[in-house]
Amino acid sequence: MGIIEKIREIEAEMARTQKNKATEYHLGQLKAKIAKLRTQLLEPPKGSSGGGEGFEVTKFGHGRVALIGFPSVGKSTLLTMLTGTHSEAASYEFTTLTCIPGIIHYNDTKIQLLDLPGIIEGASEGKGRGRQVIAVSKSSDIVLMVLDASKSEGHRQILTKELEAVGLRLNKRPPQIYFKKKKTGGISFNSTLPLTHVDEKLCYQILHEYKIHNAELLFREDATVDDLIDVIEGNRKYMKCIYVYNKIDVIGIDDVDKLARQPNSVVISCNLKLNFDRLLAKMWDEMGLVRVYTKPQGQQPDFADPVVLSADRGGCTVEDFCNHIHRSLVKDVKYVLAWGTSARHYPQHCGLSHVLQDEDVVQIVKKKETEEGGRGRFKSHSTAPARISDREKKAPLKT
Numbered sequence: 001m002g003i004i005e006k007i008r009e010i011e012a013e014m015a016r017t018q019k020n021k022a023t024e025y026h027l028g029q030l031k032a033k034i035a036k037l038r039t040q041l042l043e044p045p046k047g048s049s050g051g052g053e054g055f056e057v058t059k060f061g062h063g064r065v066a067l068i069g070f071p072s073v074g075k076s077t078l079l080t081m082l083t084g085t086h087s088e089a090a091s092y093e094f095t096t097l098t099c100i101p102g103i104i105h106y107n108d109t110k111i112q113l114l115d116l117p118g119i120i121e122g123a124s125e126g127k128g129r130g131r132q133v134i135a136v137s138k139s140s141d142i143v144l145m146v147l148d149a150s151k152s153e154g155h156r157q158i159l160t161k162e163l164e165a166v167g168l169r170l171n172k173r174p175p176q177i178y179f180k181k182k183k184t185g186g187i188s189f190n191s192t193l194p195l196t197h198v199d200e201k202l203c204y205q206i207l208h209e210y211k212i213h214n215a216e217l218l219f220r221e222d223a224t225v226d227d228l229i230d231v232i233e234g235n236r237k238y239m240k241c242i243y244v245y246n247k248i249d250v251i252g253i254d255d256v257d258k259l260a261r262q263p264n265s266v267v268i269s270c271n272l273k274l275n276f277d278r279l280l281a282k283m284w285d286e287m288g289l290v291r292v293y294t295k296p297q298g299q300q301p302d303f304a305d306p307v308v309l310s311a312d313r314g315g316c317t318v319e320d321f322c323n324h325i326h327r328s329l330v331k332d333v334k335y336v337l338a339w340g341t342s343a344r345h346y347p348q349h350c351g352l353s354h355v356l357q358d359e360d361v362v363q364i365v366k367k368k369e370t371e372e373g374g375r376g377r378f379k380s381h382s383t384a385p386a387r388i389s390d391r392e393k394k395a396p397l398k399t
């Protein structure tokens with residue numbers, strides 16, 4: 001029997017089983033069995049190089065955003081409009097067959113936008129180009145789920161389910177469960193609060209299903225059995241997702257209003273070029289990019305060419321900033337002077353662990369230079385930059 005048939009069989013058994021206290025343990029075990037099979041399904045077939053053939057696109061820019069959705073919802077039309085890169089659009093389904101990259105220029109940063117083939121129900125199990133599309137989605141920083149505003153609301157659930165089946169968790173944070181495998185000592189089970197969804201016996205059973213007999217388990221929230229399985233599997237990817245409802249030109253204003261009020265959603269129309277500003281601003285917010293402007297001593301900061309950091313990828317500390325400029329820089333840095341929202345006063349002397357924020361201005365002060373009285377490009381004394389952002393314009397910065 002193939003993996004997919006096995007999954008079907010267990011799903012059928014779960015559907016037959018009544019949910020109550022007596023069946024709780026059995027259902028939990030079945031869930032773990034399915035999770036294990038789905039992980040098997042994700043492993044590339046023996047002898048192949050992986051699931052992304054023909055879809056490899058070099059990463060470019062400061063972040064990557066994937067467009068996923070059912071066929072003909074307007075993904076390619078949107079890519080063409082936001083990036084200027086042409087991607088074939090047509091009224092028939094599966095117009096796009098590969099991954100097509102474009103670049104969005106926004107807030108002095110470059111964001112790579114990826115157009116992808118439409119995916120359908122069953123994509124997670126290999127239908128259509130599902131596997132490749134999902135692999136590319138996982139490689140991106142956020143996902144834009146493009147939906148046809150005139151079609152069923154169910155599409156959003158179907159796509160979410162497909163992505164969940166391959167370990168993607170949209171707009172969720174990792175469960176607050178500490179889990180560590182041990183060599184000996186049995187299972188130690190603890191929680192910092194009363195648990196209403198699982199008990200010790202159920203957790204033991206799930207661990208047993210994974211052949212784990214020695215481990216430390218600490219619940220820091222009232223988690224479910226699905227959360228526990230996610231933590232044990234350990235291969236889940238937590239991603240931000242914006243639900244983009246396109247084609248609002250063909251529905252009534254009341255329906256538009258309803259969609260627009262849903263969490264993490266933006267309504268747009270490619271035909272009428274409607275609400276792109278809103279979409280870009282939301283995308284920018286969700287990406288959490290941090291622009292840091294470098295200010296050479298005695299000069300204005302270079303506001304056109306920021307160093308772009310990200311809390312999710314690489315971090316936003318002064319050390320991360322230095323490493324971004326040059327790997328060997330950090331050992332020469334004595335401290336930095338920082339202006340902007342991360343600074344308590346202007347300029348603030350900051351060490352390597354200081355966390356920078358978007359639109360901060362930073363001047364590097366090197367060890368040698370201060371000792372020798374400020375030689376070279378960066379010096380310890382500085383004149384303040386004339387501006388950091390519009391917000392700072394009103395109160396010019398003083399050193």
Ligand SMILES: Nc1nc2c(ncn2[C@@H]2O[C@H](COP(=O)(O)OP(=O)(O)OP(=O)(O)O)[C@@H](O)[C@H]2O)c(=O)[nH]1
Binds near residue numbers: 078116248249
């Ligand atoms: N009414 C309306 N039609 C649109 C809008 N945006 C795109 N379309 C139309 O929807 C159809 C599909 O557009 P595509 O951009 O090819 O859609 P896609 O999601 O890339 O489709 P596949 O590549 O086949 O998955 C085309 O006929 C577009 O002209 C819109 O805002 N309003």
Ligand SMILES: [K+]
Binds near residue numbers: 073090096
């Ligand atoms: K199409």
Ligand SMILES: [Mg+2]
Binds near residue numbers: 076115116118
């Ligand atoms: Mg397309």
